[in-house]
Amino acid sequence: MESLKAIAMEVGENGPLRLGVLGCGNLGEGLIRGWLKSDPDRTALQLSASHRRAERIKHLQSTFRLSFTSANADLAHWSDVIVICLRPPDVLPVLSGLRNLFTSTKLIVSTAAGVNPAAIRTAVGDNCKVVHVLPSSLLVVPGYERFGTHLVAREAGREEEAELVHSLFSRLGQVVLVPIDRIPEFAVLCSCTPAFLAAMWLEMMRALENVGLPSETIRQVLAQHVRAVATALERGDDLDGLISRITTRDGITEAGIHHLEQKRAIEGMVIAAFEKYAGAAQQ
Numbered sequence: 001m002e003s004l005k006a007i008a009m010e011v012g013e014n015g016p017l018r019l020g021v022l023g024c025g026n027l028g029e030g031l032i033r034g035w036l037k038s039d040p041d042r043t044a045l046q047l048s049a050s051h052r053r054a055e056r057i058k059h060l061q062s063t064f065r066l067s068f069t070s071a072n073a074d075l076a077h078w079s080d081v082i083v084i085c086l087r088p089p090d091v092l093p094v095l096s097g098l099r100n101l102f103t104s105t106k107l108i109v110s111t112a113a114g115v116n117p118a119a120i121r122t123a124v125g126d127n128c129k130v131v132h133v134l135p136s137s138l139l140v141v142p143g144y145e146r147f148g149t150h151l152v153a154r155e156a157g158r159e160e161e162a163e164l165v166h167s168l169f170s171r172l173g174q175v176v177l178v179p180i181d182r183i184p185e186f187a188v189l190c191s192c193t194p195a196f197l198a199a200m201w202l203e204m205m206r207a208l209e210n211v212g213l214p215s216e217t218i219r220q221v222l223a224q225h226v227r228a229v230a231t232a233l234e235r236g237d238d239l240d241g242l243i244s245r246i247t248t249r250d251g252i253t254e255a256g257i258h259h260l261e262q263k264r265a266i267e268g269m270v271i272a273a274f275e276k277y278a279g280a281a282q283q
């Protein structure tokens with residue numbers, strides 16, 4: 001491969017793209033599963049991954065029937081695109097050790113939410129291009145993968161690479177391209193909200209169970225109501241308008257909503273997540 005330009009925007013146009021997942025834990029396994037599913041004939045993507053433990057490699061090999069390696073250097077050498085799926089404290093030491101292999105023909109995709117992008121650039125050197133991605137955590141939950149929204153960072157001078165990464169992650173679910181300096185705020189939206197929503201519904205279920213309602217009925221009714229709200233969101237309907245149409249003035253729903261607004265619990269949840277993320281990224 002001569003240059004990154006040779007990786008056509010339509011992945012697979014120039015033959016399969018060699019996609020290597022470095023540090024194939026939970027996220028890496030989800031990515032491999034999704035990409036394999038998106039390309040069952042393997043015409044667009046050639047996949048491989050590395051892991052430091054032999055038993056994990058054995059497990060991956062028997063699950064996916066692909067070739068995996070314990071040598072990160074071999075994977076980095078083989079891959080056109082290297083997707084870093086290490087835990088944050090491992091990222092910089094591993095990347096620094098592979099620096100000599102990161103030539104201008106390689107693209108690195110960093111998934112390490114909370115590792116400073118500037119520190120990653122220093123670790124890989126100037127030769128190599130880096131695109132930052134925040135994959136959805138739903139990717140690692142079988143049966144829920146398709147509901148994930150993945151964030152791809154847009155950076156001046158990296159548009160072509162971001163587009164390539166966008167097309168790779170579009171194979172796995174919805175993708176949103178965002179300016180790199182807005183990643184923390186978008187991370188709360190794309191990464192935290194599935195769990196936030198689940199936690200809110202769980203609280204509501206517990207409260208209704210506590211007043212003696214049967215769980216099965218609560219689940220049935222809440223599932224319908226989640227669909228109603230999701231439909232309003234998809235249609236772009238005004239949620240305030242929906243609330244006022246289904247709320248009687250001075251009635252019991254209004255009292256409940258007033259209580260929720262006074263507590264500002266949801267705003268607190270978002271701010272807490274954002275502050276934690278922003279703090280980690282500065283380290």
Ligand SMILES: NC(=O)c1ccc[n+]([C@@H]2O[C@H](COP(=O)([O-])OP(=O)(O)OC[C@H]3O[C@@H](n4cnc5c(N)ncnc54)[C@H](OP(=O)(O)O)[C@@H]3O)[C@@H](O)[C@H]2O)c1
Nearest residue numbers: 023025026027051052085086087088090111112113135137
């Ligand atoms: N999980 C998610 O839903 C999700 C979503 C978005 C972003 N992310 C990001 O993705 C990254 C990985 O998260 P994860 O949940 O997949 O973590 P994980 O399951 O712990 O995966 C990381 C893997 O890397 C392996 N590893 C450590 N050092 C290595 C080395 N030198 N060479 C090769 N492999 C090595 C670890 O092995 P050991 O098991 O031996 O430690 C572990 O299996 C994190 O930076 C996280 O912020 C994760």
